[in-house]
Amino acid sequence: MDKPLLAINDLKIRFQQGDSGVDAVKGVTFSVNAGETVGLVGESGSGKSITALSILQLLPENAKCSGTVQFNDEALQDYSKSQMRKIRGHKISMIFQEPMTALNPLHTIEKQICEVLGIHLGLKNSEATAKALELLELVGIRDAKNRLKAYPHELSGGQRQRAMIAMALACEPTLLIADEPTTALDVTVQRQILSLLADLQNKLGMAILFISHDLNLIRHVSDRICVMKDGAIVEQGPTETVFTTPQHPYTIDLLNAEPSGEPEPLNECPIELVSGENIRVWFPIKKGFFKKTVGYVKAVTDLSLDIHQGETLGIVGESGSGKTTLGMALLKLQTSEGLIQFEDQRIDCMNQKQFRPLRREMQIVFQDPFGSLSPRMTIAEIVGEGLDIHKLATEKNREQMIISALTDVGLDPECRHRYPHEFSGGQRQRISIARALALKPKLIVLDEPTSALDRTVQSQIIDLLRTLQQKYNLSYIFISHDLAVVKAMSHRIIVMQDGKIVEQGLTGQIFNQPKEAYTQELINAAFESRQHA
Structure with a gap:
């Protein structure tokens, strides 16, 4: 039998913290063969990403590693930094979980992709630009020519994720490490990306280590599966064997976890909390020496909606459809045109100083938790910052309010003295939710709040959000590409495409009797994804 392309044996990773330490990975052993896809699954914090980062020596300085990492019969654990630089991005590429933090905010997408092509393939300016454009088109970014000149913050979450995938595939690597590569993507684009990866895998003989908390996805793409829990692999084997005859209780729990239920029905005459009329957000496209406006990116066009108390x-909608931009406009975090009213006050006319007292009532949980949490602040400082600004806590009860918010989202209050980089992606998302909940607002915009969470934690967060909604009569705007989660959370649904509403109605109506072809396509794509499992 041929030797595996990648062989990890007895890998142990310990994070040293002063005199004590945390064992993040505990004796992990698995392999990936040439041309094979191995799925690495488990809950947030189980050690999946840390294991992957150790392959490329990308762990922080306080991480102590032991064990072996063999790639093409070469011991990567003994490689110097200069040797690893020749491997990274060339023979082994990685799609990172959080594209906003992995992409350089000071450089355009073109410069970042061309840099990889220049370093590893020696391509010059025009050749590199042509190749970069081809890669963006390959991963399904519309208007790729203009997007090349964009900076990361000018792209939607899904577009940034696709740019990361393009960069990772630029040098046609032998091994691709895909860490939650489709987390921020809607189901239709997810399907396109998975098909693209499969085609490239067949063409290049590329091996893939596919890390995900989405079991439906893993079953669809993987030849073999390794299930991780608390830093150890508890079960591994051929994909169908693990799914049809799981041996470990934890694997069985993961397979049974699926968002379910529905929100409590509204009162017969709910009170309107937020309304918007003819909301428009157009971004000018400027060219030439005098920066003349030659067109617009029409993110949201003449859109009207209303939200009731407790709803x-x-x-x-697909990535780039304007979902997040609309949410930001309603909170005055994005300049917009049109009428926006909160309770009995018109807020679109207010300046930021006038609007500041209302900020407490209208909170947001951002899509990228790592980018929205200050790396210099402890969790207690992050959650408590809003309490201090709005003077909601006294010296006596401040600590207890922080502890209560963390407990609400299922985090150990003892972790409040740690920093964001010490948490997994899913744990950081819960910290973001705790920060918003601490202020007891009337409206929370939840922008993909469960996209980084595994299914078991998703179900917990959904139950938590529904419980808090009942307890405090909260209203949510729930932005997501995960239709199973949207169905479990929403009273009503708006379907967006290209900045406009194509369909809206009660949740049951949208899912059971969709009228528009686009809505039907979204639902069918989500159904097919579940069918694979």
């Missing part, structure tokens, strides 16, 4: 309004 969850789900907003779905």
Whole structure:
């Protein structure tokens, strides 16, 4: 039998913290063969990403590693930094979980992709630009020519994720490490990306280590599966064997976890909390020496909506459809035109100073938790910052309010003295939710709040959000591409495409009797994804 392309044996990773330490990975052993896809699954914090980062020596300085990492019969654990630089991005590429933090905010997408092509393939300016454009088109970014000149913050979450995938595939690597590569993507684009990876894998003989908390996805793409829990692999084997005859209780729990239920029905005459009329967000495209406006990126066009007290309004649509931009406009975090009213006050006319007292009532949980949490602040400082600004806590009860917020989202209050980089992606998302909940607002915009969470934690967060909604009569705007989660959370749904509403109605109506072809396509794609499992 041929030797595996990648062989990890008895890998142990310990993070040293002063005199004590945390064992993040505990004796992990698995392999990936040439041309094979191995799925690495488990809950947030189980050690999946840390294991992957250790392959490329990308762990922080306080991490102590032991064990072996063999790639093409070469011991990577003994490689110097200069040797690893020749491997990274060339023979082994990685799609990172959080594209906003992995992409350089000071450089355009073109410069970042061309840099990889220049370093590893020696391509010059025009050749590299042509190749970069081809890669963006390959991963399904519309208007790729203009997007090349964009900076990361000018792209939607899904577009950034696709740019990361393009960069990772630029040098046609032998091994691709894909860490939650489709987390921020809607189901239709997810399907396109998975098909693209499969085609490239067949063409190049590329091996893939596919890390995900989405078991439906893993079953669809993987030849073999390794299930991780608390830093150890508890079960591994051929994909169908693990799914049809799981041996470990934890694997069985993961397979049974699926968002379910529905929100509590509204009162017969709910009170309107937020309304918007003819909301428009157009971004000018400027060219030439005098920066003349030659067109517009029409993110949101003449859109009207309303949200009632205690209601969850789900907003779905493909990446780049304007979902997040609409949420930001309603909170005055994005300049917009049109009328926006909160309770009995018109807020679109207010300046930021006038609007500041209302900020407490309208909170947001951002899509990228790592980018929205200050790396210099402890969790207690992050959650407590809003309490201090709005003077909601006294010296006596401040600590207890922080502890209560963390407990609400299922985090150990003892972790409040740690920093964001010490948490997994899913744990950081829960910290973001705790920060918003601490202020007891009337409206929370939830922008993909469960996209980084595994299914078991998703179900917990959904139950938590529904419980808090009942307890405090909260209203939610729930933005997501995960239709199973939207269905479990929402009273009503808006379907967006190209900045406009193509369909809206009660959740049951949208899912059971969709009228528009685009809505039907979204639902069918989500159904097919579940069918694979």
